[in-house]
Amino acid sequence: MTDYGNTPPPPPGDGGSTPPPPPSGGGNDGGAYGAPPPPAGGGYGGAPAGPPPSNFLIPAILSTIFCCLPVGIAAIVFAAQVNGKWSSGDQAGAIESAAKAKKFTIISVVAGVVVLVLYGIAAAAGVMSMDSSSTGT
Numbered sequence: 001m002t003d004y005g006n007t008p009p010p011p012p013g014d015g016g017s018t019p020p021p022p023p024s025g026g027g028n029d030g031g032a033y034g035a036p037p038p039p040a041g042g043g044y045g046g047a048p049a050g051p052p053p054s055n056f057l058i059p060a061i062l063s064t065i066f067c068c069l070p071v072g073i074a075a076i077v078f079a080a081q082v083n084g085k086w087s088s089g090d091q092a093g094a095i096e097s098a099a100k101a102k103k104f105t106i107i108s109v110v111a112g113v114v115v116l117v118l119y120g121i122a123a124a125a126g127v128m129s130m131d132s133s134s135t136g137t
Contacts, residue, residue, distance in 0.1 A: 053098040055082035060105045067112025075104035 057079040064072025079101035085094035 052083055052086035053095050055079045055098055056101040056105050060101055060108075063105050063108035063112065068108040068115070071104055071108040071111060075101050075108055078104060 056075070060072060060075035060079045064076060078097045081097040082094050082101065085091075085097060
């Protein structure tokens, strides 16, 4: 007959096998044997408690459309990073991205207003420099 399905015999008890690692770690598994489990309620990489910081996404989009496109795009990029960083547990990164999104949104609005004022001044100077006597009469 074959030994298919039978349980194998126990190893010899001559002390030739290695003992199990101690409960405090020190085994070949990097010391993880007997390590405490991760804390309940999220553990590593979970979202922090509380609401995420404001991401300024709507003002960033509006400043991109109406004010300054290049700086507004940077504001949108940083605003889009806030919620992802917050949900992955990177609270400091989310706050930093929110601050950068706010800063670039403000820069975009200020740049748009400055360009608009300069355009208005240039247009007014152009109108004033027109000679009304050039009609040929």
